[in-house]
Amino acid sequence: MRMRTCVSSMAAGGNMEWLKSVKGVILDMCGVLYDSGEGGGQAIHGSIEAVKRLMDSGLIVRFCTNETQNTREKFVQKLRAMGFDISVSHVFSPAPALVRILRERRLRPHLLVHDDLMPEFDDVDTSSPNCVVIGDAADKFSYQNLNEAFRVLIGLEKPLLFSLGQGRYYKETDGLKLDVGVFMKALEYACDVQAEVVGKPSADFFQTVLNDMSLQPHEAVMIGDDLLNDVGGAQRCGMKGIQVRTGKYRPSDEKHPSVRADGYVDDLAAATDAILTNP
Amino acid sequence: MRMRTCVSSMAAGGNMEWLKSVKGVILDMCGVLYDSGEGGGQAIHGSIEAVKRLMDSGLIVRFCTNETQNTREKFVQKLRAMGFDISVSHVFSPAPALVRILRERRLRPHLLVHDDLMPEFDDVDTSSPNCVVIGDAADKFSYQNLNEAFRVLIGLEKPLLFSLGQGRYYKETDGLKLDVGVFMKALEYACDVQAEVVGKPSADFFQTVLNDMSLQPHEAVMIGDDLLNDVGGAQRCGMKGIQVRTGKYRPSDEKHPSVRADGYVDDLAAATDAILTNP
Numbered sequence: 324m325r326m327r328t329c330v331s332s333m334a335a336g337g338n339m340e341w342l343k344s345v346k347g348v349i350l351d352m353c354g355v356l357y358d359s360g361e362g363g364g365q366a367i368h369g370s371i372e373a374v375k376r377l378m379d380s381g382l383i384v385r386f387c388t389n390e391t392q393n394t395r396e397k398f399v400q401k402l403r404a405m406g407f408d409i410s411v412s413h414v415f416s417p418a419p420a421l422v423r424i425l426r427e428r429r430l431r432p433h434l435l436v437h438d439d440l441m442p443e444f445d446d447v448d449t450s451s452p453n454c455v456v457i458g459d460a461a462d463k464f465s466y467q468n469l470n471e472a473f474r475v476l477i478g479l480e481k482p483l484l485f486s487l488g489q490g491r492y493y494k495e496t497d498g499l500k501l502d503v504g505v506f507m508k509a510l511e512y513a514c515d516v517q518a519e520v521v522g523k524p525s526a527d528f529f530q531t532v533l534n535d536m537s538l539q540p541h542e543a544v545m546i547g548d549d550l551l552n553d554v555g556g557a558q559r560c561g562m563k564g565i566q567v568r569t570g571k572y573r574p575s576d577e578k579h580p581s582v583r584a585d586g587y588v589d590d591l592a593a594a595t596d597a598i599l600t601n602p
Numbered sequence: 603m604r605m606r607t608c609v610s611s612m613a614a615g616g617n618m619e620w621l622k623s624v625k626g627v628i629l630d631m632c633g634v635l636y637d638s639g640e641g642g643g644q645a646i647h648g649s650i651e652a653v654k655r656l657m658d659s660g661l662i663v664r665f666c667t668n669e670t671q672n673t674r675e676k677f678v679q680k681l682r683a684m685g686f687d688i689s690v691s692h693v694f695s696p697a698p699a700l701v702r703i704l705r706e707r708r709l710r711p712h713l714l715v716h717d718d719l720m721p722e723f724d725d726v727d728t729s730s731p732n733c734v735v736i737g738d739a740a741d742k743f744s745y746q747n748l749n750e751a752f753r754v755l756i757g758l759e760k761p762l763l764f765s766l767g768q769g770r771y772y773k774e775t776d777g778l779k780l781d782v783g784v785f786m787k788a789l790e791y792a793c794d795v796q797a798e799v800v801g802k803p804s805a806d807f808f809q810t811v812l813n814d815m816s817l818q819p820h821e822a823v824m825i826g827d828d829l830l831n832d833v834g835g836a837q838r839c840g841m842k843g844i845q846v847r848t849g850k851y852r853p854s855d856e857k858h859p860s861v862r863a864d865g866y867v868d869d870l871a872a873a874t875d876a877i878l879t880n881p
Binding site for chain 1: 740741742743744745746748749752753756770771777778779780783784785787788789790791792794
């Protein structure tokens with residue numbers, strides 16, 4: 324079985340020692356728990372049971388997503404409908420993190436985000452904007468809306484741009500779609516600024532999750548399908564990172580010139596096997 | 603008079619010697635000859651006469667634009683209607699330059715360009731595209747069209763992207779508009795490639811103009827309103843560069859950290875005064 328081979332390949336590499344100190348697991352969602360697609364997508368084989376096994380084991384489990392096409396509540400509802408036993412308070416997504424930042428820094432955003440994400444900003448003052456926020460707005464990334472965001476930004480004394488994640492693209496049933504990072508780069512170039520990224524791979528974002536778990540970085544492992552944003556981001560915070568061969572994984576990831584995961588496994592079930600057999 | 607002050611400020615700097623070796627002048631168009639705006643724009647005061655004086659002086663005069671919202675023929679028609687005595691063969695713009703490159707390298711482009719530019723590509727094979735070309739497509743930069751260009755690009759074994767210029771933004775009567783460079787950066791990030799820029803500030807583009815003038819770089823001066831693309835680009839080719847204080851000029855340009863023009867003058871008329879009084 325390929326799954327066993329992968330688990331043993333982690334062991335064979337002599338890298339299993341670190342699993343012994345793991346007290347908590349942070350799980351990426353899309354591409355690890357489920358594949359997106361028609362009707363909201365479907366659970367990846369074995370992942371519902373894997374999440375349950377991790378939780379039952381006494382490990383601290385949290386979920387960390389860059390999802391910005393939905394409110395956190397709606398998103399969790401979708402996952403629960405697939406069969407995952409997940410509570411909203413255990414899910415960390417960029418929009419609530421950004422709302423905290425806006426409040427702390429007394430910022431009023433011009434929002435270029437998906438319509439379904441708008442309720443996250445219900446209590447946010449958007450009058451006389453002094454910053455611009457972009458999320459994965461998809462079809463709302465029209466020339467007109469981009470110009471509007473650009474004009475707000477260039478009109479500020481000190482342009483301030485927040486990007487909810489910095490993904491390049493993702494896959495939907497009707498093909499590849501450009502993600503928010505692409506439009507972040509566009510506005511960065513237009514205004515000669517550097518965006519503040521809220522969400523993975525931002526160190527602040529990972530740290531918020533670790534704080535909630537009351538764990539030190541070396542006590543936690545991140546499991547994701549995105550080598551740079553999940554694995555690389557977690558490693559830069561001092562965590563370990565495992566890449567699953569589901570979702571947006573590509574074989575070339577295992578030969579990446581600068582980021583090397585602490586383990587590569589076929590899927591979340593295999594990662595769970597590895598973690599629970601090395602208590 | 604401010605114009606005289608500027609001319610003499612060039613002289614006072616002790617930098618006038620180089621004007622004696624100038625045998626040819628390359629003129630940027632928008633912002634130097636005319637300001638764009640309603641009804642196609644209007645000539646900048648004194649520029650029609652300045653062009654005539656330069657031509658009558660025996661200097662070799664060429665025009666160099668990054669205009670890609672029109673065919674070169676239509677564009678020259680517009681300038682002639684304003685009163686400029688300009689012939690199409692003396693105008694260098696990115697689209698004809700790109701068509702030559704496509705032919706030489708046997709490339710078939712997927713085109714994301716302005717509808718009014720399309721006739722430039724009438725004789726170009728666009729079947730089974732093996733590269734992507736973007737110009738200032740303006741409203742055609744929709745999420746759908748960007749995704750389409752992206753999918754062609756990412757589907758190529760070696761993604762090849764051409765950008766007709768790399769401008770950040772420009773001003774129209776209804777406000778600032780994002781230029782092609784912004785979408786170039788977006789697609790570059792999405793596909794992890796670097797675009798080939800055709801047009802200013804590409805050295806190849808300037809060299810084509812110099813070849814047509816049969817001049818060495820040190821014998822020519824570029825006059826433009828864009829410090830980076832006109833002045834900086836020309837200087838990197840070994841030409842001199844004068845910035846006019848019209849068009850997109852901003853006072854901060856004169857304190858730019860890395861690019862310093864060989865002269866700053868109020869407008870094309872002042873530049874012409876300086877050149878013709880230093881034969």
